[in-house]
Each structure stands twice: as structure tokens, then as C-alpha cells.
Amino acid sequence: MGALSHLRVLDLSRVLAGPWATQILADLGAEVIKVERPDGGDDTRAWGPPFMAGGDGEPTAESAYFLCTNRGKQSLCVDIKSAAGQAALRDLARDCDVLVENFKVGDAARYGLDYSSLSALNPGLVYCSITGFGQTGPLRDRPGYDFLVQAMGGLMSVTGQPDGSPGAEPMKVGVALTDIMTGLYATVGILAALTERDRSGQGQQVDLALLDVTAATLANQASNYLVGGINPGRLGNAHPNIVPYQSFVARDGHLVVAVGNDAQFRRFAAVLGCPELADDPRFLSNRLRVQHREQLIPLLQLPMLTRDKADWLQRLAAAGVPAGPINSVAEVFQEPQILARDMRVNVPHPLNHALELVGNPIKLSRTPVVYASAPPTLGQHTESVLARLVPDRQ
Secondary structure, three states: OOOOOOOEEEEEOOOOHHHHHHHHHHHOOOEEEEEEOOOOOOHHHHOOOOEEEOOOOOEEEEEHHHHOOOOOEEEEEOOOOOHHHHHHHHHHHHOOOEEEEOOOOOHHHHOOOOHHHHHHHOOOOEEEEEEOOOOOOOOOOOOOOHHHHHHHOOOHHHOOOOOOOOOOOOOOOOOOHHHHHHHHHHHHHHHHHHHHHHHHOOOOEEEEEHHHHHHHOOHHHHHHHHOOOOOOOOOOOOOOOOOOEEEEEEOOEEEEEEOOOHHHHHHHHHHHOOHHHHHOOOOOOHHHHHHOHHHHHHHHHHHHOOOOHHHHHHHHHHOOOOEEEOOOHHHHOOOHHHHHOOOEEEOOEOOEOOOEEEOOOOOOOOOOOOOOOOOOOOOOOHHHHHHHHOOOOO
């Protein structure tokens, strides 16, 4: 039994933020019914190539993008614009604990599927709404996309090479991080509302906005401004508050060194063969090293060029200095630690029994995550779900 095997989730969301949240709930044991349009389903089904290969080696209609965020779910095709489809979804909502949707503000009400309408039928329903800008505020009616919100939320302003460097410009993160983080915050909000429901018996609406989440996840960069009055800029791979905490160039390429305290810095300087740097009045503490970053980094970079990455990583590990390679995605999923932690898992698909997906990082000792089923084909469970949960449909 999964930790959430007592819960049923109606997933009216699409693309990434909402489906990411519902996949987490599915991994934790919840029954998740994913509602899709009959004419193509979730937009991400078409977001390829690549598409999963079938048993014959030829590409199927299942995109890699869709597969990354929809395992453990049942696919129900319903025409949400039809009266019959809306009635079926209202019937389903009566028997669900959670509903997740990412309609534009006001659209759910057009179909009679808004929180006010459904909570009247099911007072215990936890109803999670995910939008670009939230249910309130002057921008609430605008559509929001990860790339747009990474820009508006300040994330791109602190990502990329600093002004004056080659290739300097604001950059987005290499994955749709705002969508992913919104999915995580949505999951937390849903679980909090469910826990409160255990006491009150009442559900509530969870309102998530991509812009809010982006602002929240600026973390120390936001605090540097709000507390310290510093409007942060781009530092490439360097850290605004810790030095040295960045990439360096060895004889055969780049590696990362993440010095977190003064003792680690002393050991780092010793490994580099310049222990005197740890006693230099400019570099005695992290505060001083941040102030004298431009003087220190060239002194550390020069000896790094004398050895290969593997040599430095071995020496730094032996000295207890945090350091690591900059792996490609292919290297990540060959990494022994990743494999030991079950982060590369086989989830047999009806069209490809060898399908591999990224595992769930949550490790529970008594109720571990379950990979109950592969991401569904479009409409795979329509008849079984309706027969089981809406038996009186016409």
C-alpha cells in the first residue's frame, strides 16, 4: 500500500506543472485519473521527437516529453465542452479527494467545474488551481508559460555569464524549472490541505501561480535584495554569497569546487599547493573572500591548469573538499550513485516493455513509492473508469 493509496485524484491539468504534481501523488500511491481531449489529448503528446520506440524499433505516438510526467495515471478521454462530458466529470469529482486543473482564470466556471460548483457537490474536495499569475491580481487573466515567467520572475536576470563576458545575456534554466517547482509547491499545498481536512472535514482551494513560485525560489538572491539592498546580477557559475564556489578549468576541461567553510578553503589551498592563501588577510574568511573575489579566483585558477580533472577530483575528495565533474545527461544516468539510488527505473509500457524513466527521489522506509503503471496511451482507461465510477451514464 502506498502512502496515499486511500486517495483518488482527478487530473484536469496538462503540459508540465500540474501533471508533475499528480505524477508525484501517483508515485505515492494515489489513484490518478487523467482527463484528456479526445482529439489529441495532452499537448505534450505531440511534443517530439523523440518518441518512444515500439517493440519493432519504430517510433510510436508516445513522446518522451509526455512520458516524463504521466506515469501511474489512467487516461480518460472526455469532451469537456459537451454537456455529457461536463456531467461525467462532475460525477467523478463527487468521489475524488483532489482535483488539479490549470485552466485560465474563469474557464473552469464556464464548464461548471470551478471550485465553487464542485465543492457544493463534494465539500471535502481539495481543489488545486495552477495558472501563470494566480486567481487574483492585475495579471490574473494572462496566460503564463515557464519561459515567460522565468523572465518576469527574475530567474533569467541571475542566470548566465556576467556582462562583458563572451556570450553574456540573460539565460533561462535548461529545464522548465518554474513548472517543476510549481508542481512541487502544488503537491505540498495539496498535502497540507488534505491534512487539515482530517481535522475539519472540509476541503479548500489551493491557488498556485508560476510567477509567485519563481519569486519564492529566488531564495538567497531575493533576500540579498530585500535584506541587503543588493540587486543581484549574473555571475555565471560563481555564487553571490560564497567564494570559492564555482567551476574551474583543469588541464582537460571543467570541474566544480564547492567550498562551504573556512576549513574547507584551507584544505583546498593546500591541495592546490598554495597553502599561504588561507593565511592571506584578504582571504581569511568567506566574507573577505567574497569582497576580494576578483583577486582570489585567478590565484586559484592558475594551479588548476597543471593537472587533469580526474587527478584533481581524486585529490580533493581525499582532502574532504567538495568537488565534482560536470556530467552530461548521459553520464548522469550511468553514474553508480544514481543507479544505486534507483533513479533509473524500468516501467514496462504496453508498446515497449523495456521503457526506462527517471525514478522518484522520495525514499520512504515503510511505504515506498510505487510505479504502478507506465504513462497511459490516449484514452486507454476511458471505458473502465466510466464503467466503475460513472455507472449510470447514458
